Amino acid sequence: MADVLHDRGQRAAGARDFGSNLDQHLHVALGPARGRMQGSTLGLREFVSDAWSWLNYKPMMTTASTGLPHRALAPAARPGWLPPEDTRRLAAYKILAAYDSNQAGELAVLTGNEAGGERREFGDAAAFVNTTLAHLLGKTQQIVAPGAEHAGGEEPPPDAVAAAQVQQRLRDWAEKELLPLRMQAAERKAVLLGDAVYLLAWDPDKARVRLRTIDPGFYFPVLDEDADPCDYPSKVHLAWDIPEDPARGTKARVRRITYELGPIFAASRSTGEGRRDLVSDGSGGWLLEQGDALHPETGRIERTYPWTDRPTGVTCYLTDAEWDLDDLRLGQLLDDLPVEKARFKTRADGEVLDRLDLRIDFLPIVHLTNSVSDGEHFGQSALAPVMQALDELAESDTDSARASATTGAPIIGLAGVRTEVDRVTGRPRPLAVEPGTVFQLGDGGRMDVLDTSAQLAELRARVEEVRERAAVNARLPAVSLGTVDPSRVPSGYALQLSLGPLDSLVESMRLARAHKYALLLRFVQRLHQAGHAEGWPAVATTPVRLVFGPHTPTDRSAVLDEVVRAVGAGVLSLETGVRMLQEAGYPIDDARAEIKRIVTGKAADTAMGPVSPPPAESSPASTS
Structure with missing residues (x-):
């Protein structure tokens, strides 16, 4: 890397000693909130090292004029509501989605590479993602409460009985909420994009917690600069653009749903103007919600939640609003959109979603990462180590397609044959070679055929070589991809050894998810308690975990x-x-x-x- 930077520095700034003047050439700043290293010098391209640096080799990821991704990848990179630090993340998501759907060539054409239209893509990226996903999830996924297996004795301990009851209630909820199907959808995004998001909400009509999967491109956490990026954020935005619709007469707008932890305030009610106002108690003060208590000496309102006997002064607020893009000024980013221009949504029961108190002390959002965090809030895609190998596979497949065309319909050269002349143009008419065609050759005539079968065989061997290299780097052995004949495996012990890299990959990915799924099941319990669901008593939350089945035979x-x-x-x-x-x-x-x-x-x-x-x-x- 130093040699590359040295060569670029010589081209940009003359024959100066790059090593002795490193501080003058490259200024490095380490951001605590993103773990991002960047530097810029006169004449040098900016050096960026972050969670998506493995895509820096693509010109579309960082344009020379603006230093931002191409507009086709991040249209909102122009002045708008999108935070600048999220443009690279959204661009990476779009590139990965293009590879997964065999549209990388189409994306290359859209970003200025006309040769990308001839790119051949045969689903290698999707095969890697699907294989990794299948091994990650295993054959089964089961909710387990530790100690529940001891509840079947003659005199079971109370803790075991309580654990068994919670386990059964959660399993019933998972069956009604189709948890395995939602896990499939969310985990595929996590494996492909590096991130997935679950959103929980209490549904009073169904009397249970509803679970939704959110595209990680809509997820915008507010991370403090001096906070650990691995910590759980206290404020999260879910935001996306809504295009204009001339048929309905609607303008382009942005919708933002915000979950935020904050101090408990007095009771508020919806007004007829689409807002919420505090409610007076009739004696000059403010009305408190049922169960809240005001401490006059501190002025703090505290509340005791069903899952704890310790009062707290924190609650979660929900805000759901829209803004017309024409009403936004330059510099008004997602976290500071003007409140006076907002149009707040209204819930089915008539409650205006303007800092609505959800009466819970946590954000009902679970952000899932595909990799173990090492200082980054976001995870890394399973395709990150093999992106360049996937490009090499596509190029080799493209060359093979071209070579197969000349092999199946070879180029033929004729000498000593008289061709028919076009009377209009005066030029010889081209000859058509079809089955059964006979050419009359004169004395000394000959026919030469260009044979490209050898080159085609080499290209096919190159494809297999690159695919094997990609499988090794992705820690997906050939036996896991189904490209090995089981009859050729010498022994079960040899098969077990070949699956070693896959075992370590699955263990690492499951380790990154263990705490998040335990957190999700804890939130499910607490939301049922907050909604006063039948059969969910006001007791401390029972620790529950999600157990994945075996990933190998x-x-x-x-x-x-x-x-x-x-x-x-x-x-x-x-x-x-x-x-x-x-x-x-x-x-x-x-x-x-x-x-x-x-x-x-x-x-x-x-x-x-x-x-x-x-x-x-x-x-x-x-x-x-």
Whole structure:
């Protein structure tokens, strides 16, 4: 990297010693909120190192004139509401989406590369994403409350009974809310784009929590400059552009939904002007919401939520509004849009969504990252290490398509043949080569055929070489991509060794998600409690986690034999054995119920006593 910068510095600033004047040539600033390193010098292209630096090799990612992504990638990069620090992230999302849908060539043409129209794309990016997603999710996903398996005994402890009840309620909610399908949609975005967003909301009509997946391009957290980017933000915007519609007479506008934590205020009610105002208590003060308490010495309003017995002065506010883009001035970004120009939305029950108190002390948003955070708030796509390999694959496939055209319809050169002359132009008419065509050649005539089959074979070998290299860098072994004949695997141990990189990849991705899914299930419990749902008492939140099934084939018979031996010898408990069978893929929906059936079956066999074997039949020889 130093050599590259040195060469660029010599071209821009003459033959000066770049190494001895590094501070004069490159100013480096490390932003604590983004972990971003950038520098700019006279005549040098800006050096940027952030979560999307792996796309810097593409000219469309950073234009020379503005230093911003091409307008086709980030149209809102022109003066508007979009924060400048988010333009590269949205541009990266669009590039990744183009690769996933085989539109990278179309995007290249749109950004000025006319040769991109001939690009051949055969779904390699989508294959990598789908394979990674399948191994990440495993065969099953199950909600597990630790300790719930001990609730099936004769005198189960109260904690085990409570855990089992919460586990069953969450599983019922997940079935009604189609959690596996929503996870598929969200996790595919996380694997492809690096980020995914879940949004939770209480639905009083259905009397349950609703779960939605939000495109990460709409997600704009407000991160303090001196805060750790890995911390949970206290303010999040969900925003997007709405194009104008001449048929309906609507202008181009931006919609912004904001969730923000803040101090508790007095009660507010909707007015007829689309706003919310504080409510007077009739004695010169302000009316408090039910359950709130004012501390006169501090002037702070506190509230006790159902999941804790400790009062707090924090609540979450929801604001949903629209602005016409024509009403925005230069410099009015997403976080400081003018309130006087806003048109606030109204909920179905008539509540105006202008800092509406949701009566919860958390943001009902869960941001999922594909990778373990290392100082960045956003994650990294699974395609990040292989983007250039995908380009090389597309170029090789394009060259192969061209070579196959000349191989299937070869170029033929004829000598000593008399061609028919066009009477209008006076030029020889081109010859058409078709099956059964016969050419009459004169003395010394010959026919030469250009054979490009050797080049085609080399190009096909090059494609396989690049694809194998990409699979290695993506930590997706050939056996996981389905390109290896199982009969050629020498042994199961060799297969297990070849899956080592995939195991480490899946473990890392699941580690990045473990806390987020535990947080999501905690929010589901608290929103049910805040909505006073039936069967959800006002108690402390039970820790619950989401367990993914095995991501590789397992030897079920070997696991069963191991469990039988270990449980029979008293080395493992029955609960642990049943859990191992679940992870191996046995159809056990409820470990607690399965343990109860096993214990009941053993008790019944003991009560019946030993069963005598049937008498052996006499053989013909003994009878005679």
